[in-house]
Amino acid sequence: MQISLVDHFSRYVTISDADIEIINKYIKRNTFNKKEELLRNGQVCKSLYFVEQGCLRMFYINSKSTEQITQFALDGWWMADFFSFMDQLESEYFIQAVEASKVVTIEFQSFEVLLKEVPQLERYFRIIMQKKIAASQLRMKYLYEMSKEEFYYHFVNSFPEFVQRVPQYMIASYLGLTPEYVSELRKKNQ
Amino acid sequence: MQISLVDHFSRYVTISDADIEIINKYIKRNTFNKKEELLRNGQVCKSLYFVEQGCLRMFYINSKSTEQITQFALDGWWMADFFSFMDQLESEYFIQAVEASKVVTIEFQSFEVLLKEVPQLERYFRIIMQKKIAASQLRMKYLYEMSKEEFYYHFVNSFPEFVQRVPQYMIASYLGLTPEYVSELRKKNQ
DNA sequence: TTGTTTTATTAAACCAGTTTAATTTTTTTG
DNA sequence: CAAAAAAATTAAACTGGTTTAATAAAACAA
Known part of the structure; x- marks a missing residue:
């Protein structure tokens, strides 16, 4: 369900044709193959990324040397390591395409x-960031409130498109579960 | 360590004396006693709150009928249920003063x-929200990475002022631990 | 300064979810 | 298509943190 960046801007603020010309001067459009890297551990997160179509994941390598996924972005979502981006510091994360x-x-x-x-974009980003905060407050509430079993089923019921597009072990990682436990849950509830 | 709102604005954007007059038309200054409520479950979160001095906590009543704290705000921090505020929907949270x-x-x-x-404030809030997102990304990383014991000691070492100002059971709640387990940890490491 | 309420401690039984290690199934690629 | 790589499953042993229930200590209000 592809979405263009300018359409997304226009949902929240008014963008003129003149604005679009300016915007096009400052953005780049890229395509990434499955598993291609946008950011690597040790680099500075130099860009904000807006997914027009596809799926990105953000992860780091944890103390057990396994990939710990902390975020996904599907069509119409922004992704960045804001900590690294804002102050242009080295990132501890990878950003990688899950699909083309x-x-x-x-x-x-x-x-x-x-x-x-294009000063309206201050407003656009303020609103987008506000929504991200609201979403993360909600996510934290679920984390406090639910068992891991409930958390898993809540997620797959709320975002069925993920189950279609993302391997099960990545969903497990994102939700903080072991892939073995997810298998056990699926078996139990066939 | 009191901080005025206008000083906080001025850290990120330029505010003229004329702006200050406008700002003063749209803000209210209140003092709240210990345990006084700013927001109650079932009400709409009608306001954003900026703590000039003191401490607020946000919590909800969980399925076990106990208070689950999800956020604190000390001097210089913003607090709101953004989900309720943005769309003016009923909140599930309480906001209460921990101290005057x-x-x-x-x-x-x-x-x-x-x-x-005062359109510069779009920029101010965009930056503030961005910082909140960066902070919550970092917090999530710690949640993924650390055991509850590590999470507890990391928090009290990173924010020693909380240990001074906030009862131990509130810190336990915020960190998602039982107060009994915190006692056990403190005993173990005397 | 005493009685009441709030906060913190203790200890044992318990269990939700992890770990380990092996096997099977599915997907990718040459 | 066959071989290799990636993803998913199974099952048993294990453990970090919770639950329960009772007591103790500290803070607050009359």
Whole structure:
């Protein structure tokens, strides 16, 4: 369900044709193959990424040397390591395409200039960030409230498209479960 | 360590004396006694709260009928149920003063008008929200990575002021531990 | 300064979810 | 298509943290 960045802007603020020309100066459009890396551990997160189509995941290598997924982004979602991006510090994360993906890239400097030249975008990003906070507050509430079994079924019922598009072990990782436990749950509830 | 709202704005954007006059039209300053409620379960979160001095906590009543704390705010922090605030929906949370607190209140309608009249504040809130997201990404990483014992000691070492100001059972609740387990940890490491 | 309420401690029984290690199934690739 | 790599399953032993229930200590209010 592809979505263009400008359409997404237009859901929240008014964008003129002149604005679109400016925007196009400061963004890049890339396609990434399955498993291609957008960011690697040790690099600075130089860009914000907007998924027009596809799926990205963010993960780090934990103390057991396994990949711990902390975020996904599907069509119409933003992804970045904000901690690294904001202060241009080294990131501890990888960002990788889960499937072939069309991505809009805004680099740090371009982002700053773009916000000056198209000031409505300050409002757009303020609203988007606010929604991200609301979503993460809700997610934390579920984490406090639910057992891991409930958390798993709540997720797959709420986001059935993930089950279609993302391998089970990645969902397990994102939800903080072992893949073995997910197998056990699926067997139990066939 | 009191901090005024306008000083906080000024850390991120330029605020003129004229702006300050406008701001003062749209904000309210309140003091709350210990245990006084700013928001109650079932009400709409009508305002954003900025703590100039003191401490607020946000919690809900969980399925075991006990208070589950999900957030604190100390001097210089914002607090709101963004989910309820943004769409003016009923909240499931309580917000309560942990100690006597000086709070700046911005109501939903005032917030919208204020952002129009002092447009730099779009930028301020965009940056603040971005920082909140970065902080919550970091918190999630710790949640994935650490055992509950590590999580507890990491928190008390990172935020020693909380241990001074907030009862131990509230910290336990916020960290998702039972108070009994915190006692056990403290005994073990005397 | 005493009685009441709130907060913290103790200890034993318990269990939800992990670990380990092996096997099977599915997907990818040359 | 066959071989290799990636993903999913199975089952048993194990453990970090919870539950329960009772007591003790600290803080607060009259």
